Amino acid sequence: MTEHIQYSPEKDALVLLDQRYLPTREEWYVCKNVKDICEALVVMVVRGAPAIGVTAAYGCYLAAREVSRAGVADWKPALTAKLEQIASARPTAVNLRWAVRLMQAEWAKHPEFSLDELCVFWLAKAKVVHAEDIETCKAIGASGADLLSDGDTVMTHCNAGALATAGYGTALAPIRAAVEQGKKISVIANETRPFLQGARLTAYELYRDGIPVKVACDNACALLMQRGLVQKVIVGADRIAANGDAANKIGTFGVALLAHEFGIPFYVAAPVSTIDPETADGSLIPIEDRTPREVTHVGNTQITPDGVGVFNYAFDVTPNRLIHGIITERGVLTTPYTEAIAKLFK
Ligand code: MRU
Numbered sequence: 001m002t003e004h005i006q007y008s009p010e011k012d013a014l015v016l017l018d019q020r021y022l023p024t025r026e027e028w029y030v031c032k033n034v035k036d037i038c039e040a041l042v043v044m045v046v047r048g049a050p051a052i053g054v055t056a057a058y059g060c061y062l063a064a065r066e067v068s069r070a071g072v073a074d075w076k077p078a079l080t081a082k083l084e085q086i087a088s089a090r091p092t093a094v095n096l097r098w099a100v101r102l103m104q105a106e107w108a109k110h111p112e113f114s115l116d117e118l119c120v121f122w123l124a125k126a127k128v129v130h131a132e133d134i135e136t137c138k139a140i141g142a143s144g145a146d147l148l149s150d151g152d153t154v155m156t157h158c159n160a161g162a163l164a165t166a167g168y169g170t171a172l173a174p175i176r177a178a179v180e181q182g183k184k185i186s187v188i189a190n191e192t193r194p195f196l197q198g199a200r201l202t203a204y205e206l207y208r209d210g211i212p213v214k215v216a217c218d219n220a221c222a223l224l225m226q227r228g229l230v231q232k233v234i235v236g237a238d239r240i241a242a243n244g245d246a247a248n249k250i251g252t253f254g255v256a257l258l259a260h261e262f263g264i265p266f267y268v269a270a271p272v273s274t275i276d277p278e279t280a281d282g283s284l285i286p287i288e289d290r291t292p293r294e295v296t297h298v299g300n301t302q303i304t305p306d307g308v309g310v311f312n313y314a315f316d317v318t319p320n321r322l323i324h325g326i327i328t329e330r331g332v333l334t335t336p337y338t339e340a341i342a343k344l345f346k
Helices: 034-042 049-070 075-087 095-106 116-147 170-180 197-208 219-227 250-260 337-345
Strands: 003-007 013-017 028-031 153-157 186-190 213-216 232-235 240-241 245-248 265-269 315-318 325-328 331-333
Touching: 003 049, 003 219, 013 034, 013 049, 013 325, 028 034, 028 049, 034 075, 049 116, 049 219, 049 250, 075 095, 095 116, 095 213, 116 170, 116 265, 116 325, 153 170, 153 197, 153 219, 170 197, 170 232, 170 331, 186 219, 186 337, 197 213, 197 325, 213 331, 219 250, 232 250, 245 250, 250 265, 315 325, 325 337, 331 337
Parallel strands: 153 186, 153 232, 186 213, 232 265, 265 325
Antiparallel strands: 003 013, 013 028, 240 245, 245 315, 325 331
């Protein structure tokens, strides 16, 4: 599945498969400017750390186009302000900031560019970021496939599949690669309250691709592990600190604790762009606090009494001691993570 993020030359826009409506409706969301891009990120038309990085790269191009069309004389500060708007649309996934900083670094190599030259340059660069993300995910798959044995059932939390990336996925990449090697692998997708990425998205894409998948309520995790129904856990990450602590969708930490209790290997799969060497440990990772409505309602149905408060932290941090390995496109990192990560960034 690689068609869910598309640049349309006819519309001069980024066209996104709207993930809010999957699996029942396939609707497309057209981003023509920075406001559209930020809205798509905030309401989660597009979500998943690498996918929001790719979206942000195209967003930089659209920002430049917008400033160009507005004919702003002092265009550099105007453009920089728009880039900051994109970079701060969501706080936890470092790929968003990573992509914007990458585009800025490319621009810095060509200070002589006019705004129109920058538009052409950035569109080409965004297409490269897009294409490279798919290759990176395939390399994560190649790194992690040997960790899986024929007959394994792998539990995953949230959606770290094709839809969360430009294609192929991160947590789902070793599963896809093992299946391509001829191994029989099945998946348990935790439903992932409140946005239901597991039930709606992971199940959707694996079922479409013919990989056996069953959805489990988040609170079934302990029972399934106790019954020996889970051989491995693989999850994605939104930001991995310099010591290997990994932020991922809320509930992941609980899954990791249970995996530890039952002696089940727990892996994090992520591109190197998700590792943030500037964040020393997990306590420093900002945790997104989203709208209460995602918890108080399921679809349009209210499920909590009027006036009752809720928690809607979108992520939690799994401490490095619970992680058996971090599967990247450059191999599987193991403890001590501080050394392994420092070596990677040397
Ligand atoms: O809030 P979301 O849906 O953007 O959260 C996504 C996750 O937590 C994913 O597991 C993570 O971004 C990795 S995606 C390859």
